[in-house]
Amino acid sequence: MKKIIAVIGGRRVEKPLLEEAEKVGRLIARNGIALVCGGLGGVMEAASRGARSEGGLTVGILPQDHKRDANEYIELPVVTGMGIGRNVIIARTADVLVAIGGEYGTLSEIAFALQMGKPVIGIGTWEIKGIIKADGAESAMSKALELLAT
Secondary structure, eight states: OOOEEEEEEOSSOOHHHHHHHHHHHHHHHHTTOEEEEOSSSTHHHHHHHHHHHTTOOEEEEESSSOGGGSOTTOSEEEEOOOGGGHHHHHHHHOSEEEEESOOHHHHHHHHHHHHTTOOEEEESOOOOTTEEEOSSHHHHHHHHHHHHHO
């Protein structure tokens, strides 16, 4: 069964974090791992763009009612109509989560993941007990691959 990494983060983030998100997406795809995200803009779009540029599978768990709301790099949109409730689905679906920046929506995804015992790797995100810090995309991916191998 294909491994899945979720990339979570805000819609409004600084350019350096968007660049890291795109790198993470590329590295996920290069390693044959599927990417799941919220399917919208910002970090989600950057990571999806990176993964698709390497031929990777991108899945967007959308809060809205229509597939057309997904960013252009989402290959498989999952329409939930659940608003922020979809954050539970993202956390439950992923084997590992990479949090990049983010605000309260990202915080909720982190909290759900940690409650479920899922590892969360953070790049410039919330300072919370349980988050594995990474200083960039390569570091995050190295840590993710270690976790997926166990």
